[in-house]
Amino acid sequence: MVPLKRTLAGGLVLLAISSVQAAEPRNIFLQGGSQPGATACMACHGMDGMGVAPAGFPRLAGLSADYLSKQLRDFREGSRVSPVMQPLASALTSDEIRSVTTALAAMPAPTAPTVSRSQVVKSxxxxxxxxxxxxxxxxxxxxxxxxxxxxxxxxxxxxxxxxxxxxxxxxxxxxxxxxxxxxxxxxxxxxxxxxxxxxxxxxxxxxxxxxxxxxx
Known part of the structure; x- marks a missing residue:
């Protein structure tokens, strides 16, 4: 029979591991935040954060964490309007915003091609x-x-x-x-x-x- 103390200790370890995993930035992107309204970013922006062009969902991967954090705060405050993003941003905690935007900024993203401003324009x-x-x-x-x-x-x-x-x-x-x-x-x-x-x-x-x- 497993001693009660060992069982309790094992349970506390598992709880601690689960808490750490839940707080990982990548999990917020994939699974959403702690509040019911904070749905997973990948549902609209793609598993790789590269957006869904036909639906008009933008790429988030590789964008500045500071820029993304500001946009989420602006959605919460109403200076940027979106019926989808406003309730979602309001459901994220400040720590979750910081975590998920840091994770998004670190995700692989395409680099823009070199375009010369002196080239002949055609459109x-x-x-x-x-x-x-x-x-x-x-x-x-x-x-x-x-x-x-x-x-x-x-x-x-x-x-x-x-x-x-x-x-x-x-x-x-x-x-x-x-x-x-x-x-x-x-x-x-x-x-x-x-x-x-x-x-x-x-x-x-x-x-x-x-x-x-x-x-x-």
């Missing part, structure tokens, strides 16, 4: 991305989001290889005032100066840039 989307439309106070996208739309730091996320449906949706959200979570409403001013055709064109340009191999 409206490419022209806006590389040249802008300064006569309407629209700077070129790569001036803030980096060469090839690769993203810069925690303030300017990658545009390259994000779903066109997602990029267009965000530009339209800024145009309509449904998204207000960037400094001085920079993107709101830019998006409002763009036509619907330009929004679609620039979104398709960045979505179709050929990615380089995922960084391991």
């Amino acid at each position: 409206v989307g490419q022209s806006l991305a590389l040249r802008g439309a300064w006569e309407r106070n629209i700077p070129e996208c790569v001036s803030c989001h980096g060469p090839g739309g690769a993203g810069v730091g925690s303030a300017f996320p990658p545009l390259a290889n994000q779903p066109a449906l997602y990029l267009a949706g965000q530009l339209n959200a800024w145009r309509e005032g449904l998204r207000r979570n960037d400094p001085s409403d920079l993107m709101g001013h830019i998006a409002k100066a763009m036509t619907a055709e330009e929004v679609k064109a620039v979104a398709e340009y960045f979505a179709t840039l050929a990615p380089q191999e995922a960084a391991q």
